[in-house]
Amino acid sequence: MTEREARMSSIDNTVISTRVRLARNIEGYPFPGHFADEKQAREVIRHVASSMSKYSNDFNLYYMNSISDAKAQSLVENHLISPNLLKTRRISAALISADECVSIMINEEDHLREQCIMMGLNLNEAYDRMSDCDSALSGDMKFAYDEQLGYLTACPTNVGTGLRASVMLFLPALSLCGLMQSVSRSASRLGLTVRGSYGEGSEAEGYTYQISNEVTLGLSEGDILSQVHDIVMQVCDMENAQRRKLAKGDNALELKDQCMRAYGILTNCARLTSGELQKYSAYVKLGAVLGFIPIRDVSGIDGLVIRMRPSNITDAAERDLTATERDVYRAEQTGKFLKGLVS
C-alpha cells in the first residue's frame, strides 16, 4: 500500500459521513416562528414545492401533518428531517430526493433548510449537489439577502452564507486516550465545533463525533468547506497516530478482548436491540481499525447500523413488526453481514 493509499484507507475508516446544509428565507414572508396564520405557511410550502418541481421531478413532498408518526420517526432516524420540524407539524413540510441524499425542510426555523448527506468525506460533492438545488430555487424566488450581511436567517448564527458543513467521524482512539477535549478546544479556536453525533450537547455514542463550522459570516462558502476539510484531515491523522499507540499499548489485550467479545455477541446473538448494535458495532469497528479483527473497510458497518434502525427495518418488511420481531431480524442480518465481512 502506498502512503497515499494508506492515508485514504485511514480516512475511510474514520470519516463516516458528510452533511452540508444551507439556511434560506423567502423575501416578503415573516420567519416561520412569526407567521401571521397557517395560510402564509402553506403559501411558502407551495411556492418551494412548485419551484423544485420545475427543477427536478426526483423529489417527494411530505406534509408533516399528513404523514404517520412512524414515517415521521423514520425521517428523523435517517437524519432527513430534524426533530424540531415535528414541533410545528401544522405548518411544516419536507422535500426529499428519491435517493434520500438531499432533503429540504420547509418552515423549520427558516423557510428553507436545504441539506445533502453523503457517506464518506465528500464536502465538495455534497455542497455542489446542494448548491445546484439552491441555484434552481433562487431562480424562481427571491431569497432574503443583505449586501453587507449576506443571507438573512431567523437565528443570527446562520446569517451570511447560511452554510453549515459537518463531518461525522469515528474517533475511538482519541476518545479512549482522553484527547477529545483537547481536539475540541483546538477546533474551537479555529471557529469549528466538535460534538457528539446526535447534535448539540448530546453524548458521543459509539465514539462518533461531528465536526462543523461555527462561523457562517465573513467567510466564503469555499473557505468554510476547505477549513472543515483541513481540520478533518488533521483529526484523522491524530486519530491514526493514537490507534497505532493503542494497538501496541498496555491495554491492547483488554481492548482486543472487548472488541472480540462484541464481535462474538453480534455474530451469535438471537435478538439484538438498536442500542446494542450501536454499542457493539463501535467495538467491532474499533477492533477492525486496531487490526484485531480482519475487516479492512469498516464503512459497511455504518451502512448496516443505518439499515437496522427500527423504522428502516419496518420499511423493509413492508408491515408492522413488533419490537421483538425487529430484534430477531436485526440479530440475523447483523450476524450474516459481519460474518461475510471478515476476510
Place this chain on the structure above:
Amino acid sequence: MTEREARMSSIDNTVISTRVRLARNIEGYPFPGHFADEKQAREVIRHVASSMSKYSNDFNLYYMNSISDAKAQSLVENHLISPNLLKTRRISAALISADECVSIMINEEDHLREQCIMMGLNLNEAYDRMSDCDSALSGDMKFAYDEQLGYLTACPTNVGTGLRASVMLFLPALSLCGLMQSVSRSASRLGLTVRGSYGEGSEAEGYTYQISNEVTLGLSEGDILSQVHDIVMQVCDMENAQRRKLAKGDNALELKDQCMRAYGILTNCARLTSGELQKYSAYVKLGAVLGFIPIRDVSGIDGLVIRMRPSNITDAAERDLTATERDVYRAEQTGKFLKGLVS
C-alpha cells in the same frame, strides 16, 4: 433414538460426576483432632502408606507440609483433597492414584478418608474401586468398628457405613424454573441432601448441584448406593421435563439469546478468567441441552472446565504463568475446543 438411548443421553447431559467416599479410623489411635503429638500422626501416615504400597504401586504419597502451596491449591481445585486437610498441614497427607480417580486423605477429620471420583453416573463402579482399596487396607490394619454401630468416626453423622455417595448434576431447568427448593425438600424426606457444587452452604455455581446421602447408619452400602441412584434418575427425568418446557416457553428467545451470546463470547474472547469460563460454559451447556446450540454431548465441556482450572493450566505448561498468560491460554483453548464441538 430409542427411548432407552434418549434417557441415557439425557443422563449424560445431566450427570457430571460421581463421588464415593469412606470414612475410616485405625483402632488404638485417637482421632486426628486429639493426637497426643505429631509422632502419632506420622505413625498413622506411615502405617497407611505402607499398607497401600503392598496393595498397589499406583499411588503417590503427598505430605501436606512438604508440597508447595501451588500443588496444594491444585489438589483442592481438582477435589482430590479437601480444604480442611490443609488446615493441619503438619499432620496430614494424601495418597493419590496416578489416574487421579482415587485419593486417600490421611489425618483429615478421620484417619482415612478414601474417595473415588468418576465422570458420569458410576456409583457402583466408583464404590467397587474404593471398596477394593478399603479391603486391602483392612487386611493390614484394624479399623475402629462397633458390632452395633458399625465403623466409628470422629463425627457421629458418619458413623455406620462411613459411606457418602454423591452425584454432581447440571440442573439448569429445575433451577431456572425455581424448583430446586422443592427437589431439595423431597430429597431431604428420603434422607438425602441437595447442595451447591462446592460443598455445604455454598451457592450453586453454573446450575451445578450435588445430591448425596445424609444417613450412613442403619442402611447397607448397597441400599445407600441404590437410593442415591434412584433419586438421581428421578431428578434427571424432572430436569428433562422442565428442559422441554423451557425450550418452547415464553422465555425461550431470551434464553436462546443468552446462551448464544455466551457461545459467541467463549469462541471469540482474547482472554478469559476461570470464573467467566464457569459462568459462560453453563450457558453454553444450557443452550446445548435446550437444542439451541448443536452440541450433542455436553460432558466434554465439564472436562474442559476442569483442564482450564488455574492450577491445571500451570501444570500443563510446566512453568509459572502469570494470571494474564493463563487467561490468554484459556481463551485460545476454549475457543478451539468449542468450535470443534459444534456439529
